[in-house]
Amino acid sequence: MPASIGFRPTPDDERILREAALSGESTSDTLRRALRLLDHERWLARFRADAEALRGEDVSTDPPAW
Structure with missing residues (x-):
């Protein structure tokens, strides 16, 4: 069952997402x-x-495993 996720980006979040989009990366x-x-x-x-x-x-103090 797919999860429904709510996200309200802050101005800093929006800046990060914008910069990522400039390099071709989607928000997801x-x-x-x-x-x-x-x-x-x-x-x-x-x-x-x-x-x-x-x-x-x-x-090194443990007995050998074999």
Whole structure:
């Protein structure tokens, strides 16, 4: 089922969309790209938190897997 999304762009949003349109990118493509960047930023934040939590882990002390 397709989602219905409402969006009221701010003046800054409109500027970004205008600039993207000048390079041939549609509004939909610009919003998709922005959503994927947001998703990637969240993934990186989780990655960094996991890395920080495991910073002191020493895998050389684990028994061999085989």
